[in-house]
Amino acid sequence: MTARAARLPVTPADAGTTIFRGATLIDGEGGPPVADAEVEVRAGVIRYAGPRRSTAGDAGEARGDVRVRELKGAWLLPGFVDVHVHLAMVPAPAERQREWFAEESVFATAEALRATLDAGVTTARDLDGLTPGYRRAIEAGMAVGPRLHVAVAMLSPTGGHADPHAPNGSLPGWAVRPGMPEPGLVDTDDDIVRAVRRLLRMGADVIKVAASGGSGSPTDDPDDVGITEDQVRLIRRLVDERGGRPITAHVQTDASARAAVRGGVDSIEHGYDLSDETIDLMLERGTVLVPTLSVLMREMPSTLDPDRRQARERMRRRGLDSARRAIAAGVPVALGTDAGVVPHGANLRELAWLVEAGMDPLRALRAGTLTGARLLGLDSQLGSVVPGKIADLVVTRVDPLAEIGGLCQPGAIDLVVQSGRVVTDRTGPIAPSGH
Ligand SMILES: [Zn+2]
Numbered sequence: 001m002t003a004r005a006a007r008l009p010v011t012p013a014d015a016g017t018t019i020f021r022g023a024t025l026i027d028g029e030g031g032p033p034v035a036d037a038e039v040e041v042r043a044g045v046i047r048y049a050g051p052r053r054s055t056a057g058d059a060g061e062a063r064g065d066v067r068v069r070e071l072k073g074a075w076l077l078p079g080f081v082d083v084h085v086h087l088a089m090v091p092a093p094a095e096r097q098r099e100w101f102a103e104e105s106v107f108a109t110a111e112a113l114r115a116t117l118d119a120g121v122t123t124a125r126d127l128d129g130l131t132p133g134y135r136r137a138i139e140a141g142m143a144v145g146p147r148l149h150v151a152v153a154m155l156s157p158t159g160g161h162a163d164p165h166a167p168n169g170s171l172p173g174w175a176v177r178p179g180m181p182e183p184g185l186v187d188t189d190d191d192i193v194r195a196v197r198r199l200l201r202m203g204a205d206v207i208k209v210a211a212s213g214g215s216g217s218p219t220d221d222p223d224d225v226g227i228t229e230d231q232v233r234l235i236r237r238l239v240d241e242r243g244g245r246p247i248t249a250h251v252q253t254d255a256s257a258r259a260a261v262r263g264g265v266d267s268i269e270h271g272y273d274l275s276d277e278t279i280d281l282m283l284e285r286g287t288v289l290v291p292t293l294s295v296l297m298r299e300m301p302s303t304l305d306p307d308r309r310q311a312r313e314r315m316r317r318r319g320l321d322s323a324r325r326a327i328a329a330g331v332p333v334a335l336g337t338d339a340g341v342v343p344h345g346a347n348l349r350e351l352a353w354l355v356e357a358g359m360d361p362l363r364a365l366r367a368g369t370l371t372g373a374r375l376l377g378l379d380s381q382l383g384s385v386v387p388g389k390i391a392d393l394v395v396t397r398v399d400p401l402a403e404i405g406g407l408c409q410p411g412a413i414d415l416v417v418q419s420g421r422v423v424t425d426r427t428g429p430i431a432p433s434g435h
Contacts, residue, residue: 021071116345208250249265296320335351
């Protein structure tokens with residue numbers, strides 16, 4: 001479906017060799033943990049991953065051209081992939097954002113990028129709100145953040161989930177995003193052809209559609225119909241004419257999920273109300289579910305009125321049950337948080353929710369690494385700690401098998417390595433040798 005090779009921003013640049021030694025390795029492929037492991041990284045690529053070798057690297061160490069990091073007592077995991085974030089959604093109040101200069105938006109997003117990377121997310125997919133400029137700035141080393149795939153803008157009908165306008169036509173602060181194209185409002189097939197071709201021309205890595213309404217948008221309702229099955233089919237054809245890209249659909253209702261899957265999307269976001277029939281269809285088609293439990297289960301504001309609170313409670317129960325049944329049936333699941341709606345930098349909280357929904361910790365970790373990489377078309381280069389792949393690594397003192405919920409706590413991630421470079425280091429001063 002995605003014939004053209006997916007972009008891999010952030011190319012390895014560090015030519016040196018580093019050996020990470022002594023940690024317990026979880027390689028992300030689903031195999032059992034390897035105690036007292038060794039991972040050798042050269043020129044940003046993993047050259048060895050497995051049990052500690054007796055003498056390897058010692059010669060280089062003696063010469064001083066190999067750096068060694070002793071990680072006894074720690075866990076070493078692949079860098080995480082969050083396939084559903086909104087890095088342009090930042091915490092400042094909407095009224096203030098309305099008065100921002102473009103630069104303030106950019107720097108606020110830079111903070112969100114940093115928080116996401118520090119949390120252990122070395123690759124992220126932004127599903128509405130970022131131009132490819134962010135991807136390119138990170139790729140070029142001008143900014144620090146997860147390597148990015150961007151949807152640029154989500155497609156929906158006028159008055160649908162992608163439409164930020166209030167009834168009087170005004171735009172709330174969060175919807176004013178300098179440098180962004182018009183929101184992706186499409187009603188006719190002609191609109192869709194033009195919008196999809198423009199997104200591809202801009203360099204979108206993924207096309208996102210809203211197949212149903214949503215909760216956060218001003219004038220629609222989650223039960224509303226968005227992009228239809230026939231329209232998804234048209235988008236599939238347009239995308240495949242241009243080398244292929246993944247298509248993903250925001251869905252709140254079962255009917256919208258089924259329509260999107262039939263139309264040919266690669267993944268569905270949320271899917272809080274999947275019927276067993278739709279789950280079977282997803283299994284048949286290999287459609288990935290991104291259950292975004294972090295946003296479903298987020299804390300409700302104390303000001304929420306009792307009716308809305310009850311409705312949210314119902315949605316939570318239904319959504320968790322939906323994810324549970326999909327997971328039990330074996331639907332491939334990728335980690336996505338909707339960060340932006342929930343705070344940036346707590347991405348790994350989703351792992352605990354996936355365990356709550358029935359995954360064992362190893363499977364949850366795989367959802368957060370290899371399955372996400374596969375959904376982005378990057379699994380031959382990312383998503384697990386095996387020789388030949390790009391060295392994206394996370395080191396933590398938290399035992400992910402015993403206390404997966406601890407991974408999202410502040411300071412839980414000691415070290416983040418992206419393309420072989422240490423980009424986050426909370427381990428304190430460790431004398432590097434030979435660099
Ligand atoms: Zn979202």
